[in-house]
Amino acid sequence: MCFNCVSVDVIRGPTTPPVTSGPTTPPVTSGVYSPFIPFGLGGGGSQFVDSFRRHLRGRPLTTGPVRLVTFVETAVGLLKMKEVCEEVRRLAPTAGLHHDGVVFGSDDFCASIGATRTPDARELLYARQKVVATSKAFGLQAIDLVYIDYKDTEGKQVIHPGQIQAVQEEFSPSQERVQWATALIEAFQQHQEEGKGAFTFRGSMIDMPSLKQAQNILTLSSTVPK
Structure with a gap:
């Protein structure tokens, strides 16, 4: 805006x-x-x-x-x-x-x-x-x-x-968070194919809210110009 x-x-x-x-x-x-x-x-x-x-x-x-x-x-x-x-x-x-x-x-x-x-x-x-x-x-x-x-x-x-560049850099997900979200979504999809629901990913229990958070990270990352 x-x-x-x-x-x-x-x-x-x-x-x-x-x-x-x-x-x-x-x-x-x-x-x-x-x-x-x-x-x-x-x-x-x-x-x-x-x-x-x-x-x-x-x-x-x-x-x-x-x-x-x-x-x-x-x-x-x-x-x-x-x-x-x-x-x-x-x-x-x-x-x-x-x-x-x-x-x-x-x-x-x-x-x-x-x-x-x-x-x-x-x-x-x-x-x-x-x-x-x-x-x-x-x-x-x-x-x-x-x-x-x-x-x-x-x-x-x-x-x-x-202010724009600094704000975009500060509020964009870090590369580490993007990698985490990508790996989580891939793991979720794999468990879905195996017929499993909640699962453990890197020491944390993952369910639908966790998946939504990961999807939000990737969506935000894709909307910010690089």
């Missing part, structure tokens, strides 16, 4: 969606825009979806759905996150939208609850955990808080191009 590019924008309040085809141009091109919608007092996501659908006026999107990213940045938004995700999941496909992920807006959230942002972000632990759990329950990306000291060596959600 990148904030400083032409394909991303933040929607705050009622707006006209970015569909520019005139009445004589039936298709609408997507793939160049990812709207970011904050979770406010409720209904913000559904209002945007409804507005986007009305603006399309039945015209098809030519390059697939527009990826929608929502923000959690207030106490009310955090409490309503599940409700809004359910609403957007139900309505988004009717408007050519795909709910792609949720961003945790940490500084706005701190202001909402009257907290002071600290280096270890301990005051945000509960909110971050809730955003992750709810996002994953809906199959969404959970995009963590911004680390505003962008020249430091730590961070989550990048806000400067200079």
